[in-house]
Amino acid sequence: MSDDQQVITEGQRRPAELIWDYHRMHHELRPVDVAIGLGSHDLGVAARSAELYRAGFFPHLVFTGGTSRTTAKVFPRGEAVHFREHAIDLGVPAAAILLEPNAGNTGQNITLSREVLAAAGIHPTRVLLVSKPYMERRSFATARKLWPDVEILCASAPLEFDDYVKSIGDEKLVLDMLVGDLQRVIEYPKLGFAIEQEVPEDVRAAYESLICEGFTRRLIS
Known part of the structure; x- marks a missing residue:
């Protein structure tokens, strides 16, 4: 070590x-219109997103994120791209996944994902943010600021x-x-x-x- x-x-x-x-926000999971998997160094976000999709909690899934100093070597083609591939390997249909490959921070994760959804004709009223466990509160606070008319729930790997x-x-x-x-x-x-x-x-x-x-x-x- x-x-x-x-x-x-x-x-x-x-x-x-x-x-x-x-x-950790300790939100009770409920069905939502869409989930947004927030890019990071932790591929567990993609795995948890896939698990919740297979459990029927949402019909649409956005993966968002470019690269950062923490992830450039691990995910050279971008966080969202690698997360999408991992989720497909875990059984999520490619057609259920939307890709947002440019976000460089949490605010952009939210705003750019919202634009991707709107372009696809999806206008959710309840959104699940899937993140690293210790990012739940910050992602919640960010989304409530930038997307105040949508109900925000948070989830992460139950570890x-x-x-x-x-x-x-x-x-x-x-x-x-x-x-x-x-x-x-x-x-x-x-x-x-x-x-x-x-x-x-x-x-x-x-x-x-x-x-x-x-x-x-x-x-x-």
Whole structure:
């Protein structure tokens, strides 16, 4: 294991688990008009999207995302393209999938997916966002800001923190992402990018402790 994949300490795991639980919206799954699989480094988003499609929760699925510094080497043809291929391998009909290959951030994931859906004549009233587990809250807050007339639900792989870390294989990356996403939940409403979300004091304290521990690679200036 490299330095970047070093084992986190128990003192770091406790605040990480607190932030992990905060990020998850714990929405009850219901049928929706369409699901949007948000591109990332985590192919589990495509797998979860395929699972929920096969379970009959939605008839249409959009995969959205270009490339980023985190994903360029893993998904060289773009996150959405690779996610679509993986979902097809898992049994989702190609005809059920729409592709949005250009988004570079969560706001663009929402706005460009909305445009792709409209171009296909699909105007949903209830949308399911499928994301990494720790991205649920930020994607929810972003979508509620940019698409306020639609009911937004969130879903992700039903994994506990330790199981998710094992699936990614890089503990430091996951903690950096947890911290970075929480910073965005806090700061983006001030910039008009998302709706405000209450951050409990213990979650904020956990966030500040992990910053002091050096998990800062995903922070914005």
